Amino acid sequence: MTSVLFDVPGPKARRRQRLGTVLGGVVVAVLVGLVLWRLGSNGQLDPSRWAVLFDTRTNVPQRLLEALLNTLQVAAVGMVAATVLGAFLAVGRLSDHVWVRVPVTVVIEFFRAVPLLVLILFCFLFLPQVGVSISAFGALALGLTLYNMAVLAEIIRAGILSVDRGQSEAAYGLGLRKWQVMTSVLVPQAVRRMLPVLVAQLVVLLKDSSLGFIVGYLELLRTARSLVETLNFQFGPIYTFQLYVAAGLIYIVVNVLLSQLAKAIEKRTDRSAKVAATTAVDMTAGTPPVAGDTQRV
Amino acid sequence: MSFLADNFPLLRDAFLTTLALTVVSGLLALVLGTVLVAMRVSPVVALRGLATFYVETFRNTPLTVVFFFLAFGIVQIDLQFPSRFITAVAALSLYTAAFVCEALRSGINAVPPGQAEAARALGLDFRQSLTTVVLPQAFRTVVPPLGNVWIALAKNTSIAAGFAVTDLTATLQRLANANADQLVLVFAAVVVGYLIITLPSAWGIRVLERRLAVLR
Numbered sequence: 001m002t003s004v005l006f007d008v009p010g011p012k013a014r015r016r017q018r019l020g021t022v023l024g025g026v027v028v029a030v031l032v033g034l035v036l037w038r039l040g041s042n043g044q045l046d047p048s049r050w051a052v053l054f055d056t057r058t059n060v061p062q063r064l065l066e067a068l069l070n071t072l073q074v075a076a077v078g079m080v081a082a083t084v085l086g087a088f089l090a091v092g093r094l095s096d097h098v099w100v101r102v103p104v105t106v107v108i109e110f111f112r113a114v115p116l117l118v119l120i121l122f123c124f125l126f127l128p129q130v131g132v133s134i135s136a137f138g139a140l141a142l143g144l145t146l147y148n149m150a151v152l153a154e155i156i157r158a159g160i161l162s163v164d165r166g167q168s169e170a171a172y173g174l175g176l177r178k179w180q181v182m183t184s185v186l187v188p189q190a191v192r193r194m195l196p197v198l199v200a201q202l203v204v205l206l207k208d209s210s211l212g213f214i215v216g217y218l219e220l221l222r223t224a225r226s227l228v229e230t231l232n233f234q235f236g237p238i239y240t241f242q243l244y245v246a247a248g249l250i251y252i253v254v255n256v257l258l259s260q261l262a263k264a265i266e267k268r269t270d271r272s273a274k275v276a277a278t279t280a281v282d283m284t285a286g287t288p289p290v291a292g293d294t295q296r297v
Numbered sequence: 298m299s300f301l302a303d304n305f306p307l308l309r310d311a312f313l314t315t316l317a318l319t320v321v322s323g324l325l326a327l328v329l330g331t332v333l334v335a336m337r338v339s340p341v342v343a344l345r346g347l348a349t350f351y352v353e354t355f356r357n358t359p360l361t362v363v364f365f366f367l368a369f370g371i372v373q374i375d376l377q378f379p380s381r382f383i384t385a386v387a388a389l390s391l392y393t394a395a396f397v398c399e400a401l402r403s404g405i406n407a408v409p410p411g412q413a414e415a416a417r418a419l420g421l422d423f424r425q426s427l428t429t430v431v432l433p434q435a436f437r438t439v440v441p442p443l444g445n446v447w448i449a450l451a452k453n454t455s456i457a458a459g460f461a462v463t464d465l466t467a468t469l470q471r472l473a474n475a476n477a478d479q480l481v482l483v484f485a486a487v488v489v490g491y492l493i494i495t496l497p498s499a500w501g502i503r504v505l506e507r508r509l510a511v512l513r
Contacts, residue, residue, distance in 0.1 A: 009340065013340075017340055017341055017342075020341040020343070020344070021341050021342050021343045022343075023343075024341060024343030024344050024347065025343045028343065028347055034374075035374050038373070038374040038375050039373060039374060042373055042374075042375070044373050113448075113452075113491065113492055113495045113496060113499075114452075114488055114491060114492075115452035115453070115454075115455035115466065115491055116452065116455075117455040117456060117458065117459075117466055118455060118466060118469065118484070118487060118488060118491070121466070121469060121470065121473070122484055125473050125480060126480050126481070126484065129477070129480055203357070207357075207358070207359040207360070208359070210359035210360075210361040210362060211361060211456070213361055213459065214458075214459045221359070221361055221362060221365065240369065240373075241370060241373045244362070244365055244366065244369065244370055245370075247362065248358055248362045248365075248366070251357065251358055251359055251362060252354065252357045252358055255356075255357035255358075256353070256357050259357065
């Protein structure tokens with residue numbers, strides 16, 4: 001554990017830090033204990049209450065699994081559609097033609113500025129009025145797509161701009177057309193470079209699918225709610241806490257897995273980029289490392 | 298148009314609620330996020346672990362779930378927020394603090410190590426070098442990411458509508474049900490309400506970014 005922010009601790013400082021660690025640990029333990037004690041005295045830790053989550057006879061695990069699939073389904077549709085549309089919008093915003101650039105910019109800025117929930121409600125309430133019938137799934141997927149395509153467009157645009165200028169110059173030099181330079185040289189590199197940020201945004205999209213709760217799409221949260229209502233009706237309000245905890249935990253597990261995937265991809269692309277750029281590394285040897293590389297935590 | 302005039306007080310109140318939600322939770326999140334980032338870079342292992350756990354948990358939980366816990370979950374540990382508004386503020390600031398912490402941490406990592414080393418060489422201790430040398434510079438480099446967090450927060454306040462806070466989105470739902478024939482107007486009014494918050498913010502952030510940028 002080294003850091004420029006503090007010295008390598010001497011014996012006194014080490015003792016102080018150990019004391020701090022122990023005290024901090026005690027405070028955390030007391031807080032956790034307090035919460036557990038309150039939960040326990042309210043009967044929330046009763047194993048039979050948690051057993052309902054794994055009891056197939058009550059239909060709870062099946063419903064939760066189905067809800068997870070629903071969540072993943074709407075998120076997957078949103079992810080694919082938003083990424084594809086986002087790539088097109090990013091290219092459009094970088095276009096040389098004003099009549100393409102300006103409308104695309106307006107579209108991107110508009111959808112970035114409007115809250116996702118308002119977009120979803122718009123799809124859900126307004127589209128049926130003008131004769132487009134749309135399900136809760138459709139409204140949710142469309143809202144997620146519209147919002148995230150704008151965000152992803154900005155991410156991909158930043159990626160395209162960060163690709164070395166020599167790349168596009170070389171491509172033009174080889175006689176490729178503008179469209180070819182974009183699709184076969186710039187966008188692939190931009191997407192690879194921006195992959196960690198892209199995946200982070202996809203995690204956000206997955207989290208945002210919980211807004212389906214408000215338009216009545218049976219995703220995880222909505223299912224947990226409806227399960228709570230049915231079970232409360234049968235047994236009284238004893239499973240509320242457990243079901244919400246379960247829904248929350250499922251979200252955390254899925255999102256952490258996605259984030260880990262992002263990290264793994266980042267490491268991989270890092271490595272292949274380094275292997276490809278060994279000559280460049282030789283040239284920069286002797287200059288100090290980039291500030292961002294220095295791990296301080 | 299008479300429709301908008303009729304409902305103006307309603308929309309104005311809703312707008313003010315949204316604005317209040319954004320500002321209050323933004324300030325709280327900034328304070329909490331700064332404390333968290335100080336914990337995340339501190340030499341004390343327990344604090345570091347706690348902050349990391351906090352950030353990872355809240356970053357991977359949907360805001361809606363956080364709202365759920367604060368609205369219906371904490372009753373189980375015999376706590377209760379005095380009002381719906383305060384519940385919403387608590388959920389928004391707890392959630393946003395994790396993102397503030399991450400933004401600030403990226404800023405701290407971007408301050409050249411030489412700065413901290415020089416501060417250490419001058420004899421400043423951990424707290425002094427953090428508060429007088431590293432954090433002031435970190436705050437400057439993180440204006441754009443912090444700005445994005447702020448704008449995201451302004452938009453996230455709309456989720457409070459699902460939990461009985463009468464903000465712009467809640468008013469949208471209410472007016473949309475009552476005036477189905479004026480739906481476009483209702484949406485336009487509400488969207489303008491959000492744009493009044495987000496567009497000047499985006500502009501202000503750009504100005505601030507240019508004024509504060511550290512030339513390296």
